[in-house]
Amino acid sequence: MSDASFVRSEMLSEQDPPPTSVGVIGWLRANLFSNWWNSILTVLCLAAIWYVLSGLLGWTLLSVWNAGSLNECREIMIASWGSTHGHACWGVINDRWLQLLFGFYPPELYYRPILAMLLLFAALAPVLFADKVSPRLLYVTAAYPFLMPWLMWGGSIWTPVGVAAGFVLAYLVGRKLGGTVPGLVLGIVSAIVWWMLWLGLPVQSEVFGSGVGEILVVGLGESLASISPDAAPFWLETVESRKFGGFMLSVLIGVVAIGCSLPLGILLALGRQSNMLIVKAICVGFIEFIRGVPLITLLFVASTLLNIFLPPGTNFDIILRVMIMVTLFAAAYMAEVIRGGLAGLPTGQYEGADSLGLNYWQAQRLIIMPQALKISIPGIVSTFIGIFKDTTLVSIIALLDPLGLSNSIRADTDWNGVYWELFAFIALMFFIACFGMSRYSMYLERKLKTEND
Amino acid sequence: MAESMHDTMVDREIDRRKMQVSEEVAIQITGMNKWFGMFHVLRDIDLTVHKGERIVICGPSGSGKSTLIRCINRLEEHQTGQIVVEGTELTSDLKNIDKIRSEVGMCFQHFNLFPHLTILENCTLAPIWVRKIPKREAEETAMHFLEKVKIPEQAEKYPGQLSGGQQQRVAIARSLCMRPRIMLFDEPTSALDPEMIKEVLDTMIELAEEGMTMLCVTHEMGFARQVANRVIFMDDGQIVEQNEPEEFFRNPKSDRTKLFLSQILGH
Numbered sequence: 001m002s003d004a005s006f007v008r009s010e011m012l013s014e015q016d017p018p019p020t021s022v023g024v025i026g027w028l029r030a031n032l033f034s035n036w037w038n039s040i041l042t043v044l045c046l047a048a049i050w051y052v053l054s055g056l057l058g059w060t061l062l063s064v065w066n067a068g069s070l071n072e073c074r075e076i077m078i079a080s081w082g083s084t085h086g087h088a089c090w091g092v093i094n095d096r097w098l099q100l101l102f103g104f105y106p107p108e109l110y111y112r113p114i115l116a117m118l119l120l121f122a123a124l125a126p127v128l129f130a131d132k133v134s135p136r137l138l139y140v141t142a143a144y145p146f147l148m149p150w151l152m153w154g155g156s157i158w159t160p161v162g163v164a165a166g167f168v169l170a171y172l173v174g175r176k177l178g179g180t181v182p183g184l185v186l187g188i189v190s191a192i193v194w195w196m197l198w199l200g201l202p203v204q205s206e207v208f209g210s211g212v213g214e215i216l217v218v219g220l221g222e223s224l225a226s227i228s229p230d231a232a233p234f235w236l237e238t239v240e241s242r243k244f245g246g247f248m249l250s251v252l253i254g255v256v257a258i259g260c261s262l263p264l265g266i267l268l269a270l271g272r273q274s275n276m277l278i279v280k281a282i283c284v285g286f287i288e289f290i291r292g293v294p295l296i297t298l299l300f301v302a303s304t305l306l307n308i309f310l311p312p313g314t315n316f317d318i319i320l321r322v323m324i325m326v327t328l329f330a331a332a333y334m335a336e337v338i339r340g341g342l343a344g345l346p347t348g349q350y351e352g353a354d355s356l357g358l359n360y361w362q363a364q365r366l367i368i369m370p371q372a373l374k375i376s377i378p379g380i381v382s383t384f385i386g387i388f389k390d391t392t393l394v395s396i397i398a399l400l401d402p403l404g405l406s407n408s409i410r411a412d413t414d415w416n417g418v419y420w421e422l423f424a425f426i427a428l429m430f431f432i433a434c435f436g437m438s439r440y441s442m443y444l445e446r447k448l449k450t451e452n453d
Numbered sequence: 454m455a456e457s458m459h460d461t462m463v464d465r466e467i468d469r470r471k472m473q474v475s476e477e478v479a480i481q482i483t484g485m486n487k488w489f490g491m492f493h494v495l496r497d498i499d500l501t502v503h504k505g506e507r508i509v510i511c512g513p514s515g516s517g518k519s520t521l522i523r524c525i526n527r528l529e530e531h532q533t534g535q536i537v538v539e540g541t542e543l544t545s546d547l548k549n550i551d552k553i554r555s556e557v558g559m560c561f562q563h564f565n566l567f568p569h570l571t572i573l574e575n576c577t578l579a580p581i582w583v584r585k586i587p588k589r590e591a592e593e594t595a596m597h598f599l600e601k602v603k604i605p606e607q608a609e610k611y612p613g614q615l616s617g618g619q620q621q622r623v624a625i626a627r628s629l630c631m632r633p634r635i636m637l638f639d640e641p642t643s644a645l646d647p648e649m650i651k652e653v654l655d656t657m658i659e660l661a662e663e664g665m666t667m668l669c670v671t672h673e674m675g676f677a678r679q680v681a682n683r684v685i686f687m688d689d690g691q692i693v694e695q696n697e698p699e700e701f702f703r704n705p706k707s708d709r710t711k712l713f714l715s716q717i718l719g720h
Contacts, residue, residue, distance in 0.1 A: 346563075346565075348561060348563050348564075348565035349565065349567065351528055351561065351565055352561070352565030352566070352567065353567075354526075354528060354554060355526055355528065355554060355557075355558070355559040355561075355565075355628075356554065356555070356578070356579035356583065356627070356628075356631060357551050357552070357554035357555030357556075357579060357583045357631065358551075358578075358579060358582060358583060359547070359551055362582050362583075366578060366582065367567055367578075370569050371567075371568070371569050374569065448569075
């Protein structure tokens, strides 16, 4: 009988793995103590973690909360522990946390940024959790870009309504002309004409000259000066841009930059792939220029240089200028991230869409972008996080973001010399926001993955 | 005796196939040339496809057969000559191109299903967005064609969860949902495991029997014998020989064709 011939007479049944390879013991053995060298490393690492944590926890927890100044803090420390070393003085946060959050925004109007923040969550929910939240909330999302500036800067409700009406007009004109290129151009032109006319009408008060209104039209203030605030319904007291500060400012700039840079980045990425030579050249030029220049340079341009190019007498709101610059900066990076996603798609997807008769924009919207954006999620969220943290750079052009505020808090004799506690608090706030974004991106990746395979 | 009986059967079969073909012209290609850069990939192509014709295009790789059918729905652009599809000439006019593409269905070697959409959504997408058909109706049509390709139970799954053969049948159903007048197949079975080829070919045979105008690039000579009423052999970007399948396989005229057939039928 040949050895090559073999027939199994009965099939083996399934057996449990050995107990040392499963459960807690199995995990410990596999991950921490797999051999003597790894065991030594594990013990050393645990010692290092203990050393760092004991110092950090002592500093954080054995600390002073109720003190009106740094000196008072130190006295309490000496009375309690005999030394000022190794103890945090959280009194500064206790004393100034409202300022760190809102800057110099009038305290009696704090409800407005808080409301804007709550509405932000309501506006984001249907976008971020489309499968769990009623799509009716999308109305909030649509209204938010117009409601938010009104809540933050105040003034007449008619300004955001007029601005929104301009968009509606552009849409209607564009649709009437069948979504063609001349339709698009005419739509934009009609919206601009509408805004000039609308904001030129004496509906608002002169206060709006320093608010949202003035940023759009030169010398508008004079024509608006004639009407009193009481004449307009839903009037909100105006708050000037220089009173904005703290996390409110960071979140404001961050949210606008994040919200606008994604669509702009998509258009730039598509433009860069376009067959139209001039469109492509403009997009490549823009992306390469912006990426080749530090953000701080762009911010300086926004704060000082821009006035040279604008007509004399124009008062272009500084926060809006910064928002535009940060958005453009983020959009250039976003475009490259999305281009990476587009490059990751097989050409078969374009051909599949083409062969069914979908036109360019339909193919992009329904087939290409959903997949390209999915591939790019980690890169997109990285850019978002980077941009949100970069908002602290505005302290360099004298806007009072949390870091800028920490300087002005130290300028007060009470708190002269407080560094760690302020920075720790600011770091914690940024960490919460950025970690949240990071977790969301992982959730989104997981969700989109399980649906596909 | 047996030989002649076989001949009459073949003749009858050919007659039957001719019956289905109308005089109406579906695709008219005249003097068409195409280059990839400096490479002359299609040379002086003249081809008339009548309504209801089933044409199989074969030839060695690089002979331009895929490029030829991709020119018919403008996935590739030809440089000289004329292509008229269902009375509309293919020019750079985007409206014409989208119109022709919605009348001409295409199946690819790698299926090109949309992985982020369910099978049903794959099938309803183009009817809803291109034909502007209400969603309900598009879904009913899609289920009808999914039943036809015998996978209605997979409608809610994603393409990644299906076997290659099933994916290709979905791709066929997806094209049919647009109610095309012409179907193009670009090596639809080349990427499939052997046991899945049959299920796709069966679907295509069924389609052919219903009188669909089909152009099919394939090496499945059994399929060509069974359903084609014309086989075209291409080499070096030219149509070298075309004939009715029985004659083509039994009695090839050119040496290139003989060589090609001996290579693919030899084993």
